[in-house]
Amino acid sequence: MVKISFTRLHGCQQFRLRLLLSTLSNNPIIIDDIRSDDSSPGLRPYEISLLRLLEKLSDDCVVEINET
Numbered sequence: 001m002v003k004i005s006f007t008r009l010h011g012c013q014q015f016r017l018r019l020l021l022s023t024l025s026n027n028p029i030i031i032d033d034i035r036s037d038d039s040s041p042g043l044r045p046y047e048i049s050l051l052r053l054l055e056k057l058s059d060d061c062v063v064e065i066n067e068t
Helices: 015-025 047-057
Strands: 009-012 029-032
Touching: 015 029, 015 047
Parallel strands: 009 029
Antiparallel strands: none
16 A cells, blocks of 8 residues: 655745646645635635645646535
């Protein structure tokens, strides 16, 4: 059984660049605390659309979005 190591990132800085580099380098990432101090925390609708597009275009891509 192969253990997969994830790179854990915090915040929404350079969100699109992080996703692009992760996809190109085939390194899985986890992004936590996206806008956690903002009045409306979490992902914006356009960011969710980007994630869904990447999920459809990439093989073996799993996107999990937690509402909290």
